Amino acid sequence: MKKKYEIKNKILNNLCEFLTLKFIFFKNEKKQVLADSYNFNKELKEHSFRVAEYSQILAELMCLDTKKCKEVRRGAYLHDLGKVLISKKLLEKRENLSEKDSQILKHHSKLGLKILEESDRNTIIENIIAYHHERWDGKGYPFKLKEREIPIEARIVSVADSYDILRNKRSNKKPLSHQEVVDTLKKFSGVYYDPDIIIMLEIFGEHFN
Numbered sequence: 001m002k003k004k005y006e007i008k009n010k011i012l013n014n015l016c017e018f019l020t021l022k023f024i025f026f027k028n029e030k031k032q033v034l035a036d037s038y039n040f041n042k043e044l045k046e047h048s049f050r051v052a053e054y055s056q057i058l059a060e061l062m063c064l065d066t067k068k069c070k071e072v073r074r075g076a077y078l079h080d081l082g083k084v085l086i087s088k089k090l091l092e093k094r095e096n097l098s099e100k101d102s103q104i105l106k107h108h109s110k111l112g113l114k115i116l117e118e119s120d121r122n123t124i125i126e127n128i129i130a131y132h133h134e135r136w137d138g139k140g141y142p143f144k145l146k147e148r149e150i151p152i153e154a155r156i157v158s159v160a161d162s163y164d165i166l167r168n169k170r171s172n173k174k175p176l177s178h179q180e181v182v183d184t185l186k187k188f189s190g191v192y193y194d195p196d197i198i199i200m201l202e203i204f205g206e207h208f209n
């Protein structure tokens, strides 16, 4: 049984490795190719734009300085950058995700970081791309950081990302109202999300409407 599990893991690792190799090929293309790929996926682009808006508002509410708030906005727009290297078919898969699918999708944080390493170095943007799926309780991915080990900019984008996903549910599910989303996120305050950011969202939520 253990051997079967190890083989399965090896296959998954090889797949993630393949995506990294795809990136090495990709990085040799002109930067415009990267921009075009991000633009190509309309859903991803629109989601990223809204997450950027929400993240900047939350950064201001968390009293980050003006320059940092603008960087948070830029980083939030690029938070899912690594997904440009994952097939559109998989990104749009609505249900029955296999373990292999999940592993590939989870790899997007590291892929995004690799893309960025080859272009613009910027700590805030790197932190957002690398850590926006970490959880307050330490059970996120890919590095399993917890609480304030997770940079504030990534904690902000984590909330903004979930907020937007719930407000704009995929076609097979009903979108939630602002209040329904706040109530849902509150249930995971201190589990998935930084409690201070959830409090800000709850008190000053009108900025999101």
Ligand SMILES: [Fe+2]
Binding pocket: 079, 080, 108, 132, 133
């Ligand atoms: Fe993501």
